[in-house]
Amino acid sequence: MWWLVIPAAVAALLLVIILRTLLFTPRKEAPVAASPVTFDRERTVTALQELVRCKTVSYRDASLEDDKEFVRLIELLPTLYPRVFATCTFTQLPDRALLFRWAGASADAPAVLMAHYDVVPVNEESWDKPPFAAVLEDGVLWGRGTLDTKVTFNGILSAAEHLIGEGFTPQQDIYFAFSGGEEINGAGAVHIVDYLQEQGIDPALVLDEGGAVVENVFPGVTVPCGMVGIAEKGLMDVEYTVRSGGGHASAPKPRTPVDTLARACVRLVQHPFKAHLTPPVAAMFDTLGRRSTFLYRMIFANLWLFMPVLDTICKKSGGELNALMRTTVAFTQMTGSAATNVIPPKASLVSNIRLNPADTVDSALETLRRTVGDATVEIRALHGTDPSRISRIDCDGYRRVAAAVAATWKGCVVSPYLMVQCSDSRHYGRISDKVYRFSAMDLTAEERATIHGNNERIRVETIHRAVEFYIRLMTAC
Numbered sequence: 001m002w003w004l005v006i007p008a009a010v011a012a013l014l015l016v017i018i019l020r021t022l023l024f025t026p027r028k029e030a031p032v033a034a035s036p037v038t039f040d041r042e043r044t045v046t047a048l049q050e051l052v053r054c055k056t057v058s059y060r061d062a063s064l065e066d067d068k069e070f071v072r073l074i075e076l077l078p079t080l081y082p083r084v085f086a087t088c089t090f091t092q093l094p095d096r097a098l099l100f101r102w103a104g105a106s107a108d109a110p111a112v113l114m115a116h117y118d119v120v121p122v123n124e125e126s127w128d129k130p131p132f133a134a135v136l137e138d139g140v141l142w143g144r145g146t147l148d149t150k151v152t153f154n155g156i157l158s159a160a161e162h163l164i165g166e167g168f169t170p171q172q173d174i175y176f177a178f179s180g181g182e183e184i185n186g187a188g189a190v191h192i193v194d195y196l197q198e199q200g201i202d203p204a205l206v207l208d209e210g211g212a213v214v215e216n217v218f219p220g221v222t223v224p225c226g227m228v229g230i231a232e233k234g235l236m237d238v239e240y241t242v243r244s245g246g247g248h249a250s251a252p253k254p255r256t257p258v259d260t261l262a263r264a265c266v267r268l269v270q271h272p273f274k275a276h277l278t279p280p281v282a283a284m285f286d287t288l289g290r291r292s293t294f295l296y297r298m299i300f301a302n303l304w305l306f307m308p309v310l311d312t313i314c315k316k317s318g319g320e321l322n323a324l325m326r327t328t329v330a331f332t333q334m335t336g337s338a339a340t341n342v343i344p345p346k347a348s349l350v351s352n353i354r355l356n357p358a359d360t361v362d363s364a365l366e367t368l369r370r371t372v373g374d375a376t377v378e379i380r381a382l383h384g385t386d387p388s389r390i391s392r393i394d395c396d397g398y399r400r401v402a403a404a405v406a407a408t409w410k411g412c413v414v415s416p417y418l419m420v421q422c423s424d425s426r427h428y429g430r431i432s433d434k435v436y437r438f439s440a441m442d443l444t445a446e447e448r449a450t451i452h453g454n455n456e457r458i459r460v461e462t463i464h465r466a467v468e469f470y471i472r473l474m475t476a477c
Contacts, residue, residue: 017301026291034406034407037471037472039159040162044154044158047158048146049136050134051076051150052132054076057119058118080157082161083164084102088160093195097177098179098180101175102174104169104171104172106172107172109203109205110202110203110204111170111207111473113174113176113473113474114189114209116178116181118180119145126454128142128455129142129457143457146456146458147441147456151463152466156470160176160474170477172204175201202431202432205397205434206397206425206435209438210229210425212438212439212441212448213442217320218292223413229416229417230283230391232426232437233323233327233354233356233420233421234361234387235353236355236383237381237382238379239349239350240378242378243378246344248342249340256347257347258347260377261347261348261377267371273364274326276325276326278418279357280417280418284418288413323354329352330351335348354420391432391434393416395434403472404469404476423437440466441466442462
């Protein structure tokens with residue numbers, strides 16, 4: 001009879017897999033009220049144009065910055081948003097940090113809405129329109145910062161300006177927290193968190209840039225997805241150095257510094273970090289996987305069995321899905337000899353590493369050294385930041401954000417996810433476990449590619465939607 005056991009076990013396993021797949025369907029969600037939102041749409045576009053015209057470019061070398069442009073933007077704000085300045089308490093903190101407090105009926109469960117007003121440098125010759133002229137043409141506004149993140153800076157203040165004009169007072173205090181140095185990991189956001197902590201502020205909701213409403217980002221899901229980051233990966237730049245006595249290239253020794261580094265590079269590429277199903281990614285799979293095709297639903301409903309299959313798919317495809325599952329290593333720089341015929345006395349590689357929430361700076365360095373397995377390769381972190389705290393989704397803060405997304409972009413599926421980039425919001429983990437990352441926009445792949453790139457631009461309707469989103473969110477706070 002033993003020969004019947006294996007077929008029976010296989011049949012039972014298949015039955016379990018199929019049943020779990022059939023039951024893995026979208027959960028019923030309460031309908032979201034989405035009454036129309038009216039406001040001065042033309043004024044919100046004009047305000048964003050004024051912000052874009054300020055060349056608030058941040059550099060790690062502060063001598064390259066034009067401080068007058070940052071001052072110019074700040075001095076414009078009372079003109080662009082007069083009701084906000086008449087109603088809210090405004091505080092300037094070090095490192096170009098700006099903080100507004102809009103007093104609500106209660107201060108027990110305040111919200112913090114974030115953005116940054118500095119932008120990355122531009123190569124003006126590669127732009128089709130001047131990057132700081134704020135050209136408005138055919139329903140599209142061109143300019144550096146239109147997407148990252150002057151649109152949300154403007155969206156927050158324009159929404160508050162409108163609501164104050166309507167006589168609205170929020171149920172809870174709302175803080176508007178803006179950084180002028182996010183693009184260079186500046187300390188502005190740190191000063192704001194320090195200030196809030198000193199004041200005993202315990203936010204019930206913090207919202208910064210992050211995900212957006214996007215399409216075709218999850219296997220088998222065809223509807224738009226509103227991606228709300230509940231954590232972000234850590235960041236580390238690592239240098240790998242090999243030293244030698246140098247010498248003439250005509251008589252090389254068996255292993256030169258470049259040879260050794262090449263072997264180290266290949267080993268790290270061929271032996272990626274271990275995959276981890278962290279809570280943010282598990283929540284995303286549980287939300288979006290239920291809306292995927294039958295084959296993918298089978299995988300995501302039975303990860304206890306198919307995790308190796310998913311891991312293989314991730315490693316072979318690379319890209320965002322792979323980045324969600326593991327710490328990634330991308331080699332970005334290399335240096336060697338100054339002459340073509342000289343063995344370098346020192347050669348080095350640099351990799352940019354994005355740390356999975358299951359890893360830390362220290363644990364990743366240990367993994368790198370173990371994988372390379374060569375003591376002649378010096379491995380050191382140039383700088384590093386551990387992954388952020390993971391935020392809750394079983395709370396009113398997340399539900400308010402999700403409801404505002406669903407009401408503004410009707411038909412989209414709202415899902416938690418792990419943000420693979422870094423933002424100022426990571427500093428807020430010190431004072432809250434309700435920190436979320438969502439850029440109030442619906443973006444195409446082409447539009448996303450212009451962030452930090454050439455020809456950054458935004459549709460006028462996207463500007464309006466951002467204001468709508470913040471109006472809905474503020475009225476729910």
